Amino acid sequence: MDFEWLYKEIMNLDPNVRLAVVLNRSGERISGGHRENLKHFLTTDEFNMVIYHACQRWEGRKHLAHKIGKALYSMTEYEKVKRMSFPIDENHMVLVSTDPLVDHTKIINGVLNLIKTANE
Secondary structure, three states: OOHHHHHHHHHHOOOOEEEEEEEEOOOOEEEEEEOOOOOOOOOHHHHHHHHHHHHHHHHHHHHHHHHHOOOOOEEEEOOOOEEEEEEEEOOEEEEEEEOOOOOHHHHHHHHHHHHHHHHO
């Protein structure tokens, strides 16, 4: 899969997408980053903790998949950002952050369609 293509296409979904990062199962950044010229709310260490916890939560969700199905995405809304995570395949996920006023349904559907296209 072309993770760089996926990152760029996610960033092109909406100018309010602040960040798109493709990660492997251990939280290593494969592709992606922040949109240029934006204020970062977290330090590098804090962002690394976000990545670590996001990966841990995805691993935890797999334990119930045999009963309720695979998770398609997860979203948390904060006062300053919305953060979404999506599984790409068994070994990769993408973390997306947007401004809080963005239409998250548009972003979610866009990312899911991009992942589907990339996996075909």
